[in-house]
Amino acid sequence: MSDYLQHHLAEIRRAQQRIESYVRRTPLLPTDLDPALYTKPECFQPTGSFKVRGAFNALLSLRESPNPPPGVVAVSSGNHAQALALAARTAGLPALILIPEDANPAKIAGTRALGAEVITAGITFANREERLREAAADRGYRVVHPFDDWDVIHGAGTAALEVVAQLPEVGALVVPVGGGGLLSGSALAAKALRPDIKVIAVEPEQAADAAATFSSRELNVLPTSPTTIADGVRSVSVGQRTFEVMVEHGLVDAVVTVSEEEIAAATATAWQRLKLALEPTGALPLAGWLAGRLPSAGGPTVLLLTGGNADLKVVARLLADASRQGRDDS
């Protein structure tokens, strides 16, 4: 094993010890779709997504450090916000979360309910990074980036450690990619333990920057945040650390893309066949599998289904559409 992999595997193992009392070892579930297909439903984590793995590792590391900051700050309207709020409360540090003012009120309320201070006034998609730096400077708070942070990446990588322990013969591990925190953590853990495991990323066609970065070997940056039903992967590019893992170290085997229709259909299939209430982003790996777009592997495929914090209205519409579709087919 290279020094690079050895270093990161050691960090991921340390993360696992650090967070094990706070996050769940989600089960590995067989499916009725294919005997060689398994899912790891991270929607069963506290706050409903895998994001607690990285958030707890980052916050507990900060608390262990010689000079812990007086608090943490992040900008997020999604799963990172709630995960960070819970981790900060647990670690006994204040958390300030900046949420753009047009965000879903339920997510704002959810983040506040977990004890975080939330600021929405005057926060827009355009000014959010600047406002984040100002808030961090004003208060001396540490910024916890949702994906381009080694502590977050090492925390995220603990899911792949569990997969290898739960199914030693795993042949492929399939994850959604947005900023790439989960992808790089998974690739580091899987390749360090079992170089033959294929690590495959799935992203929306509408947000295909990671696929472009993977094939061109140059960082592709979208001009604006993409519009996709998979609202958890709307970052304009992968992080620098993910670029390093994926392109410079070549630890990712494929990046495949799926259409909006395929993501919607996979979300409905997750309900109907897997009995899992996923958000569309969490259904990306299933969309890739259903589309027959995943490269073949030398063992069973594990889909890492990242979260379940769906907008109910969106999901209600998807299921109604699937129900009409089903009647037409019968």
Add this chain to the structure above:
Amino acid sequence: MSDYLQHHLAEIRRAQQRIESYVRRTPLLPTDLDPALYTKPECFQPTGSFKVRGAFNALLSLRESPNPPPGVVAVSSGNHAQALALAARTAGLPALILIPEDANPAKIAGTRALGAEVITAGITFANREERLREAAADRGYRVVHPFDDWDVIHGAGTAALEVVAQLPEVGALVVPVGGGGLLSGSALAAKALRPDIKVIAVEPEQAADAAATFSSRELNVLPTSPTTIADGVRSVSVGQRTFEVMVEHGLVDAVVTVSEEEIAAATATAWQRLKLALEPTGALPLAGWLAGRLPSAGGPTVLLLTGGNADLKVVARLLADASRQGRDDS
């Protein structure tokens, strides 16, 4: 332990050995709702419900018997149909399923896809028992009753064995009740292993025959099949064997009822908070818990969530309603 419990525990353990290669050991999941609340999601079983436990035990027992019948027959429009079709195919016996002609076409197609012969022509709710006896007599097939059958009950009881192994400190086990196969299997297993575990049944107010039977100690039979969103528990009374377990042997601690609104809300809460795609019947235990109607227990509560074969149209409407409700609240 009484001879009665000892006998049934031995049968449930034999069932567990018989079916273990064919059914899944579903996980025990913690929840974000309460640290003392766990779920056992039987929606992750093959065919999407706990019914495979009883169906496989019945079919494999028949195959082991000195004179196996040439086939099996049942009347069902629900989860028993698909479970029996799969178990019969696995056991290598033909299965004939009578499904009333107004049933959901998707369920008919699902049962046929599992290799069963399905007859719908001329089958109505009123004549189905007579048609079942005729079909059994014509072909010499064995009737496999969906709940009033000891093999089915012993198979169903294996879920409670797993719960006690997965969470030895369990204080209460909560299950839906319709005909009572799962309730009696659970009560026999739980009370044999740990007499202090409270065994609690939940049923719709619209179908409150089990509650009436429990309190009056006389078999209550509804005049017609009740109308409830929880379409898996529409039997007009509990079976004779369940009456024996519940009333004569006193192995059930409480039967609580929930309104249609409470069942609908619990189904939406299962999606939103538990990330489980349940059918309304499968959400009955959660409805009882959310309503605060479960008696207190000396340890954590486990909700046995029985199935996930929801009518998508119904669920889409429930989620849309819950989404509007959420916006009104915020």
